[in-house]
Amino acid sequence: MAPKARVTRPETRLVLTSATLLFTELLLIRWIPAQLVYVGFFNNFVLIASFLGIGVGILLSRRRPDVGPWVGSIPLLALVALVFSNQLNAWIPVQRGEVFLGFSEGRQVEVDVAVLGGVVLLVTAAMAGFALPLGPLLASMPPLRAYSFDILGSIAGVAGFAALSALDTPPLVWFALLAALLLVQTERRRPTLATALGFAALGAVIGLAVLDQVRGDLYSPYYRITVYTPENGAQAIAVNGIPHQAMWPVAQRNPTMEPYYDEVYKLLPGKRFDRALIIGAGSGTDTAVALSHDVGSVRAVEIDPEIQRIGVARHPDQPYADPRVAVTIDDGRNFLRRTTDRFDLVIFAQTDSLTLVTTTANLRLESFLFTEEAFAAARDHLAPGGVFVLYNYYREQWLVDRYSRMLDDVFGRPPLIRSFPGHAVASVVIASGQPVAAIDPAPSGWSRPSAATVAAAPRPTTDDWPLPYLRDPGVKPQYVVALTLLLVFALVLVAGSARYARVPAGSFSLHFFVLGAAFLLLETRSLVTFSLLFGTTWYVNALVIAAILASVLLAIAVQSRWRAPRAFSYAGLFGTLALAFLLPPAALLVDPPALRYLLASAIAFAPIFFANLVFTGSFRETPEADAAFASNILGAMCGGVLEYAALVIGYQDLVLVVAALYVLAWLFARTRWLADRALAT
Template sequence: MLRDARLRLFLTSGTILFVELLLIRWIPANVVYVGFFNNFLLLASFLGIGIGILLGRRLDASAAVWFAPFAFALVLFVSLAQVNIKNELGDVWFATEEGRQLDINFIVLPSLLILTTIAMAFLAVPLGPLLRTMPPLRAYAFDISGSMAGIALFAGVSLAGLPPSIWFTIAGLLVALLTFGAASRWQRAVATAALVGGVMLCLGIETIGGDVYSPYYRLDVVHTPRTDVIFVNGVPFQAMFAAAAPKEAYYDQVYRWFPGRTFAKALIIGAGSGTDVSVALAHGVRAVDAVEIDPGIQAIGRAQHPDHPYADARVSAVITDGRAFLRNSTERYDLILFAVTDSLTLVSSTSNLRLESFLFTEESFASARDHLTPDGVFVMYNYYRQPWLVQRYANMVGQVFGSAPITRTYPTGDFGAAVIADGPLVRGLSSAVPPGDTIEPVDLSAAPRPATDDWPFPYLRDPAVAPHYLLGLAMMIALAALGVGGTLRYVGLPLISFGARFAHFFLLGVAFLLLETRSIVTFSLLFGTTWYVNALVFFAILASVLAAVGVNSRLRSRDPRPLYAGLAGSLLLAYLLPPSSLLIDPPVLRYAVGSAIAFAPVFFANLVFTFSFRNTDAADLAFGANLVGAMVGGVLEWSALLVGYQALLVLVAVVYLLAWIVRPACGPIKGSGLATPEHAPA
C-alpha cells in the first residue's frame, strides 16, 4: 500500500479525473440516447465524488475497492443498452430513427446516472481522510495537481487513438494500485474479477464491432449495396459517394444553378470523408481548402472514399474547427460551402454547445461573407428536418448578406433537405431565378429568432428548456437530495447543521461551475471547439487554482474583501466586453486579451475559494459541499438556453454575493462533530 499521503492524494485525484473523463466519453459513444442529455454524466460524477468524500467520515479507504463491481455493472449495462431518441417536442436532433425510439427512457437514463454516482462515490471515499491528513491548502494543491495529471493522461490516450479496452485497463491498474493494499483477500478477488471482466467486455465489443475512436466519436464503416457509410456512436452519419454516383441532389445544386461558372477556389467546411470535395473537383473547381474537425473521419475518407479526393493535388486538407479557420484565414474564395456539419458531440461536458454551434450563428455567416470574392457565392445544405430551421437559416443568411437568398428544398418525409445560397453572385442575377435550375422561395415571415454567438442554439426553435430536459433535471436534483441526505444520515452528520456550516462552500461550487462553463464557451468561440483547445482550457483553469493556492498560502491575508472586490470587477469587465468584442487580430493579441478577460474572474474566484478553504476546520466536508454545489451549478447552466451565455455572468455574480452574505455563518459549530480531528487549519 502507498504510505505517503501526498502521493496517495495525488494518485487518487488523478484516477478520479481519468475515470470521470472515461465515462463521459465512453457512455455516450455507446448509448447515443445519453449524448442528448448533455452534462448529466458530469453532474452524476460531481454528485458521486461529493457523496464519496462525505462517506469518508465513516468508511475507511478500503471501501474504494467496491468501485470495481459497480464499474463492471455500468459497463455491462451500457453494452446492453441500445437506445436512440425520437423527437416530438420541437427541438431538432440529428439522430437515427432506427432501433427503439423513446422521448424519455425511465430505465436507461436513471440507471446510468445512479450507477455512475455510486461508482464515483466509492472511488472518492479515500479523498476525505486524505484531505484531513494535511493543511487544507496543501491538500488542495495535491488534489488539483493530481486532477491535472488525470486530464493529461486521458488526453494522451485520446491523442494516441487507443481503444476503450486500454482506457479501462489503465483505470483498473490505477484502482488496484490505490485500493488493493487496504482491501481484504476476498475484496481483492471480487475487485479483480470485476475489473478484468469489464476490460474483457470492452475488448469483446471492440473485436465484434471493429470500431475505432477519434477524439470525438466511436467510428465504424458499414458496407451497403449503395455505398460505404460511416457510423458515429452507432448511428449512420456520412455516406462516401463517388461524384458520378446517384446521391442526394444538394451536392450538385450550386453547380446546376450556375452551369457556366467555373470556380477558382472553394472552401468546404465540414468536408468529412470527402464527398463534397469530390463533387467540387468533378465540376472543375481548381483549388479546394477542405476543413474537417475530426481527423478520424477524414482518415477514413482518405483511405476508403471511392474517388480518393484527398489525394488530389488541388485539395488542401485542414484539421480544425471551421469557425476558427475562417477567423485565422486571410484567403478569399469564390465558393464557400458549409456542408453537412451536424454533430452528435458536445464541445465540453460542462456546456450545451455542440461542435458546430458557433458555425451557424449570424457572426459566423458574416465571417464567411467577408471571405468571399466580389463575384463569390456562399452555400449551405443539410437535412434540416424542420421547415422552421430552413426559415431560420434563410432569414439569417439574408440579413447578413443584405439580399434575399435563393433556396431549394427536397422534401422527403421527416428528412427534408434544403440548399441556401447568397452572396455577390446571387445578387448579380438579372432575375430572381439563376440560369441553370429552379428555386423554391422560403416564407421568412415566421422565421424564429436568429442564432448568435451569445445564444448559439440553432436547433432550438425558441428560448426554452424542453419538458423532457426539465424532467431529467428534476430527476437529477431528486437523486442529489436523496443521495446527500441519506449519506449525511448514514455518517451521523445533522443535515441542518451541515447545511448552515457549509452553505458558503456549496454556493461557491454553484457559482464556479457556472463561471467555468462560461469561460469554456468564451474560449471555444475565440479559439475553436477542437478537443485540444478544451483540454488546454481545463488545464489552464486548474493551473489558475494552483496559482490561487500559492497566493493564499503566502500572503496570509485575513480580509477577503479585496478578493471579492477583484472578483466583482473582473465579472463586470467580462460582462461589458462580450466574447464577440475580443475577436481581434493578430491571434497573439486575441489570445492575450481574451485570456486575461476570460480568466481574471476564474482566478479571483479561486482566490475567494482558497481563502475560505484555508481557514476551514473540516476540509473534507467543505470540499464535499463544494462539489455538490458544482452539480447544482451544472443544472443551472441550462438557463443559458433561455438567456444566453453572457447573462450567466449575472447569475454568477448573484450566487457569489449570496456566498459572501452567508460567509459569516461559517464558524465552527460546537458539539457538531464537524471539525477535522486530524488537523488544524493552516
C-alpha cells in the same frame, strides 16, 4: 484505522486519488454517450452524477475509512454491462421546437427512462466508491496543502485523458489505465472477499472492453466511428451508431446519393469556381464532387482527423490525393478567423455533429458555425462574385426559415432555396451571394422566401446564443421534470449517506456549496469564450480546463504566502466579473492570435483566479476540510443544473448569475449557520 497502501505518502495518494477521479469522470462522459446515443441528449447528467458521487464518497468515508477505491469497480461493472446490453443506438422522437440531425424519423423509439436512470445511479455509485479515500486524505493535512495536491492530481487526470484522445486510443486502453491507477492504490494486506469482488469486477470490465475492441470501431477525439457497407454498395461511416456520411464514387451517380452535392453548379452552369472552401469536408465526397465540376482548387477543412484519414484510405475517388486539394484539420469557425484567403465558393457541407440540442448548455462542434457572425465571416471571405452554400437534411421548415432570415440579414437579400422532399427525408440547399441575388425569377425547383416568411422566422442564432436547433429560448418541460427528479434523488442520497456516516448537519457548509455552483458556471463561461475564440475542439477544451486548474494552484500559492484579505478577494472577483460582462467574447476577436489569446486569458482567467482566492481563503479557515470539500462538490452538481439557464438567457448573462451566487456566498460566510460559523468568526 485505514490500511497501509502500496503508496504510503498521503500527498502521493491524494494525487493518485484525484487523478483517478477526474480521469474516470472524463472517461465516462466520453464513453457512455458514444455507446448510448440518447444519453448524449442528457449530456451533463453524467457530469452531475459524477459530482454527486464524489460528494457522497467523501461523506461515506467518515464511517468507512478502511474501504479502498477498488469497491467502485463493482458498480462500474454493472454500468458497463448496462451500457453494452442496451447499446441500441436508439433515436429520440423529435418534438416541436427541436431538431436532431442524422436519423430517419421512421426509426424512432422512446427514450428508455429506466436505462438513463440506471446510468445516473451507477455513475454516482462508481464515483462514490472511487472517492472513498478522498475524505481521509483531505483531513490528513492542512487544508491548503491538501487542496494543492488535489489540484495537481486533477491536472494529471486531464493530461492523461487528453493524451489518450490525441493518440486516438480505444476504450480498452482507457479502462486499462483506470485499472492501473486503482491497482497502485491497493492496500498491502490479505485480500478480503470485498477486495476480491472488486478486482473480479475490474477484470470483467477489461474483458468487456476487449470484446468491444473486437468489433473494430475506431475512436476519434469526438466519436465512436464505424465503417460499413450498406445495401447501396457505397462505403459509409456511422458515428456513435448514427449514419453520418457515405463515400460515393461520383461518376456512378447512384440514385440513393444525396441530391444536394451538385445543385450549386447546376444553378450557375456558366460560372467557374477557381477557389473553393469546403467546411465539413469529412471523408471527401463533397470535395470529389467539386473536382468533378472542374473547381480549380479546394481547401478542405475537417474537424475530425480520423474521419479525414478514413477518406484518404477508402474513398473510391481518392479526392484527398488530388494535387488541387489542400486539407486543414481545424474547427471551421476558427479557420475562417485565421485565414486571409478569399474564395469563389464557400460550402458548409453537412456540418452537424449529429446531436440533439434542446436543453443542454454544452456546446456542439458546429455551434459557432451557424450564427449570424459566422455567416458574416463566410461572406467576408468570398471573392467578388462569390457564392455561399449550405446544405443538409434540415427536416423542419422553421430551421430553413431561420437560416433564410440570417442570410437575409448578412447578405441583404433572402437566399435561394432548393428542396428535395421526395428524397428520403427532405434535404435542402440554401445559396447566397451576389450571383445568386441577381437571379430573378427563381429557376425551376428553386424558391426565394418572401419578406413575410423571413420576418416571421425564429430569432437568429448568435455567438451568445449559438443554439440553431432550438427554435425558441427555453427549457423543455421533460428536462425540467428530469432535473427535478435528479435533484430529489441527490437530496435523498446525500441525507441518507450523511445519516449512515453519522455526519451532523452542522458539518454542511452553505458557503462552500454556493461557491461550488458559482465556480462551475464560471468554468462553463470560460470554456464557451475560448471555444468561440480558438475553436470548439477537444484540445482547446483540454487546455482551458488545465489552465483553470493552473490558476487554482496560483491562488493556493498566493494564499499560502500572503493571506489575501477577504475584502480584497471579493473586490477583485466582482471587478473582474464586471469587466468580463462589459467585454463579451466578440470584443476580443482581434488579431494577431497571440494578442487575442492574451486578452482572452486575462478576461476569462482573472475572475477564476479571484474566485479561487475567495475559496482558498475560506478553505484555509475551515475546521473540517472533508465536509467543506464535499459541500463544494455537491454545489458544483447544482451548478451543472444551472447551466441550463444559458438556453434562456445566453452565455454572456451567465456572468450575472455567477455574480449573484458569489454575493450569496459572501453573505453565507458572514452568518453563523451550520459549518459557516467558523468562517463568520
